[in-house]
Amino acid sequence: MxxxxxxxxxxxxxxxxxxxxxVEAELRSLLTDSVEEKARLAAIPADEGLAAAVLRxxxxxxxxxxxxxxxxxxxIGPRLYPAYVTAVKIMLPILAALTLAAVVAGQxxxxxxxxxxxxxxxxxxxxxxxxxxxxxIMTLIFALVERTTREREAAGAAFDPATLPPVNDPxxxxxxxRIFALYAIAVLVLAFNFFPNxxxxxxxxxxxxxLYPLLTPDFNRYLPLLNxxxxxxxxxxxxxxxxxxxxxxxxxxxxxxxxxxxxxxxLIVIGPPVFRYDAPIKVVLQWFLLFSAIRxxxxxxxxxxxxxxxxxARR
Amino acid sequence: MVIGGTQSTPRDxxxxxxxxxxxxxxxxxxxxxxxxxxSLKKLLADKGLEIDEGTLYPLLRRLESQGLxxxxxxxxxxxxxxxxxxxxxxxxxxxxxAAEWRALAGVIGKLIG
Numbered sequence: 001m002x003x004x005x006x007x008x009x010x011x012x013x014x015x016x017x018x019x020x021x022x023v024e025a026e027l028r029s030l031l032t033d034s035v036e037e038k039a040r041l042a043a044i045p046a047d048e049g050l051a052a053a054v055l056r057x058x059x060x061x062x063x064x065x066x067x068x069x070x071x072x073x074x075x076i077g078p079r080l081y082p083a084y085v086t087a088v089k090i091m092l093p094i095l096a097a098l099t100l101a102a103v104v105a106g107q108x109x110x111x112x113x114x115x116x117x118x119x120x121x122x123x124x125x126x127x128x129x130x131x132x133x134x135x136x137i138m139t140l141i142f143a144l145v146e147r148t149t150r151e152r153e154a155a156g157a158a159f160d161p162a163t164l165p166p167v168n169d170p171x172x173x174x175x176x177x178r179i180f181a182l183y184a185i186a187v188l189v190l191a192f193n194f195f196p197n198x199x200x201x202x203x204x205x206x207x208x209x210x211l212y213p214l215l216t217p218d219f220n221r222y223l224p225l226l227n228x229x230x231x232x233x234x235x236x237x238x239x240x241x242x243x244x245x246x247x248x249x250x251x252x253x254x255x256x257x258x259x260x261x262x263x264x265x266x267l268i269v270i271g272p273p274v275f276r277y278d279a280p281i282k283v284v285l286q287w288f289l290l291f292s293a294i295r296x297x298x299x300x301x302x303x304x305x306x307x308x309x310x311x312x313a314r315r
Numbered sequence: 316m317v318i319g320g321t322q323s324t325p326r327d328x329x330x331x332x333x334x335x336x337x338x339x340x341x342x343x344x345x346x347x348x349x350x351x352x353x354s355l356k357k358l359l360a361d362k363g364l365e366i367d368e369g370t371l372y373p374l375l376r377r378l379e380s381q382g383l384x385x386x387x388x389x390x391x392x393x394x395x396x397x398x399x400x401x402x403x404x405x406x407x408x409x410x411x412x413a414a415e416w417r418a419l420a421g422v423i424g425k426l427i428g
Contacts, residue, residue, distance in 0.1 A: 023376075025388075025395060025397075026352065026372065026397050027372075029351070029352070029353075029394060029395060029396050029397065030352050030353055030368060030372060032394065033351075033352075033353035033396075034353065034368065037353070037357070057368075058368060058369060059369055063369070064369060067369050067370075067372070067373040068372075068373055068376065
């Protein structure tokens with residue numbers, strides 16, 4: 001029957017691929033049985049009208065698929081949604097501020113000329129475009145975290161009250177912070193590897209925007225090290241998110257990565273020129289290096305001071 | 316008695332919740348013998364337990380994924396049908412649940428007088 005075929009197809013489209021064929025076959029068999037039974041009881045032919053009545057009882061394809069779906073089908077679930085909203089609320093003003101800064105920087109270069117309407121139109125376009133790009137990356141990262149950290153509590157797994165975290169848990173993680181770190185890493189990897197010209201100062205000259213790239217081709221010598229660092233940091237953040245809290249091994253890994261970070265920064269700072277405006281950028285990197293070294297010391301101090309992992313951290 | 320379907324009022328929801336617990340036991344007991352989905356629905360309906368298809372079929376799949384039912388596709392009258400039957404584990408569970416049901420029914424019977 002045409003209606004049943006269309007209904008089964010619509011339900012199947014809403015199911016994971018691995019379930020689709022099986023559920024479709026079973027659903028078709030069930031619906032056909034139901035229609036034939038109704039026809040037999042009412043002593044009327046099994047036609048499309050009867051099929052429509054059965055399908056109405058069965059509910060919309062969306063409802064039917066939801067009953068068969070093994071787990072909720074959403075991109076970002078209720079656990080991560082508040083962090084997602086916060087991240088978007090923070091990201092948008094930052095992008096707006098950066099766009100405004102580019103307009104203001106352009107004004108400094110063209111002192112005396114009032115910014116034209118065209119500048120603001122182009123700046124708004126630029127802002128909307130970068131907002132869409134960043135929103136896409138952010139959503140992908142949240143979706144990835146949702147899929148990799150979705151809680152799958154084993155049925156019947158014994159509950160050990162000793163694993164309950166303390167009220168003021170020093171190992172508690174901030175979902176927002178960890179996911180924002182993933183987003184930042186994704187943006188850095190994309191920019192440095194695929195769009196090195198985007199690692200640039202953006203300034204509006206009159207109505208035209210201009211990019212002043214910061215990297216020279218010589219910078220590529222550091223890319224393997226930086227990629228290794230970003231990859232390890234990405235994996236660490238995913239592991240921490242999956243655990244739901246810091247553990248001693250992940251704290252140790254965090255310390256190791258901070259040392260790695262400091263070494264990479266040191267190599268860049270003491271190495272040959274690799275930036276177009278090498279001297280001022282290296283001054284900024286020296287501050288980053290100082291911050292990284294201090295942070296590594298703080299992490300080491302915390303590691304040494306803490307007792308062996310508490311029961312709640314031994315998961 | 317109908318289990319499943321669209322429920323809206325708090326009374327309907329609580330009533331549905333109360334009955335839903337019995338559904339697993341009913342299905343496991345009836346599936347001591349092999350049945351396909353629609354025949355099981357009819358069998359239960361004939362004994363006074365009407366079950367909405369949207370409730371029954373996902374339940375069968377869930378019980379199968381938990382190892383309480385086993386299933387096999389067979390072609391009958393030119394149409395493929397999936398037959399379900401309680402596994403050894405399912406039969407054991409049905410006996411345990413039946414004992415619990417009788418005990419609970421006794422207690423609730425005394426409570427409500």
